[in-house]
Amino acid sequence: MRFDLHAVIRPEVQAQVPYHTGPEPRPGRRVKLDANESPFALGEALRGELAAEFARSLADVELHRYPDPTARELRGLLARDLGVAEEQILIANGSDEAIQLLQMVVAGPGASLAIPVPTFAMYAIGARAMGIRVAEVPLGEDFALDAARFLDTLRRERPRLVFLAWPNNPTGNLFDPGAVQAILEACAGRDCHALVVVDEAYVHYSGRSFLPRLGEFPNLVVLRTLSKIGLAGIRLGILIANTDVVREVNKVRMPYNVNALSQAAARVVLAHGDIVAQWAAVIVKERERVLAAVGAMPGVRAFPSQANFVLIRTRRPGDAVCADLLSRGIVVRNFSRAPHLADCLRVTIGAPEENDAFLDALAATLGPGSDT
Numbered sequence: 001m002r003f004d005l006h007a008v009i010r011p012e013v014q015a016q017v018p019y020h021t022g023p024e025p026r027p028g029r030r031v032k033l034d035a036n037e038s039p040f041a042l043g044e045a046l047r048g049e050l051a052a053e054f055a056r057s058l059a060d061v062e063l064h065r066y067p068d069p070t071a072r073e074l075r076g077l078l079a080r081d082l083g084v085a086e087e088q089i090l091i092a093n094g095s096d097e098a099i100q101l102l103q104m105v106v107a108g109p110g111a112s113l114a115i116p117v118p119t120f121a122m123y124a125i126g127a128r129a130m131g132i133r134v135a136e137v138p139l140g141e142d143f144a145l146d147a148a149r150f151l152d153t154l155r156r157e158r159p160r161l162v163f164l165a166w167p168n169n170p171t172g173n174l175f176d177p178g179a180v181q182a183i184l185e186a187c188a189g190r191d192c193h194a195l196v197v198v199d200e201a202y203v204h205y206s207g208r209s210f211l212p213r214l215g216e217f218p219n220l221v222v223l224r225t226l227s228k229i230g231l232a233g234i235r236l237g238i239l240i241a242n243t244d245v246v247r248e249v250n251k252v253r254m255p256y257n258v259n260a261l262s263q264a265a266a267r268v269v270l271a272h273g274d275i276v277a278q279w280a281a282v283i284v285k286e287r288e289r290v291l292a293a294v295g296a297m298p299g300v301r302a303f304p305s306q307a308n309f310v311l312i313r314t315r316r317p318g319d320a321v322c323a324d325l326l327s328r329g330i331v332v333r334n335f336s337r338a339p340h341l342a343d344c345l346r347v348t349i350g351a352p353e354e355n356d357a358f359l360d361a362l363a364a365t366l367g368p369g370s371d372t
Helices: 042-046 049-059 072-082 094-106 122-129 147-157 177-186 243-250 260-270 273-295 318-327 352-366
Strands: 031-033 089-092 112-117 133-138 161-165 195-199 220-225 237-240 300-302 309-314 330-334 344-348
Touching: 031 344, 031 352, 049 260, 072 089, 072 260, 089 094, 089 243, 094 122, 094 161, 094 195, 094 220, 094 237, 094 243, 112 122, 112 147, 122 133, 133 147, 147 177, 161 177, 177 195, 260 273, 273 300, 273 309, 273 352, 309 318, 318 330, 318 344, 318 352, 330 352
Parallel strands: 031 330, 112 133, 112 161, 161 195, 195 220
Antiparallel strands: 089 237, 220 237, 300 309, 309 344, 330 344
């Protein structure tokens, strides 16, 4: 039997490279700083109090029943916290699913989307898998958003969808709000008709949001996630937009897309926003400490960040630095071969002792004169 798999898989899929999540943790790798997760475990951070409440909530979940298909109770909590209507919220299986759903509703002959580069890889990976053309607009100096160049691309490409990570991943910077506004206005009929997705995955660390401006722009979509604040394991994303947009996106969402356990876990943590704020404050303080320490080392540059990670560029080849760090038990994300990111590594901000271990390992890797 001579079955040809390539005859049935679409060329767009065959051309893709799978999303790389980094090396799997193994014994001896003691500091994992490659995935932008929170370093604080749920029970540890709450000293047992929240863990007990969490267990009680999960005990009430009816596992023999399908979960609430629209996560009504969870949407109610979020609507109260975010100051929007329940009908403006869609709950997804991680923000990755929300990204995929948005791509599904615009996909079709001639469809395109626009993104700055470098940015979160899944914007392009998902689009190309659906046959959506991707217009990439290189960022400017120090990874600033080149508004003029982006607006010119909008006029030329007339995309149906725009993704702007705010702060951007993996660069960590916030684009100029005026540039983001200009793109929103251009995509509301001036130059094209497009949904503009402001991905605020790291809002807890930047303190800046476009959500209050939702009423100004009918084409604005804001994405949030719980993955960066200590709940990466439950895979829960949040899409917020005007009700017409949410209604259309809901048409392609799979029923029961978010399981009952994830919904219950999210409800518990969202009821304790003060704890989330405490975690975020510690990480922001550590971020500034790490930036200052790395900035004092010769042979490496740390870019300013408003997220829970920092991007560094090393004078030595990035592959070699990443390998040396790994040999010392430090796992970071290697972007050194990615376009526009030569010799760059992305380092998640961990707990203080993890950050100390990274700084010591980086100083040793860079050589004499790099001590912190």
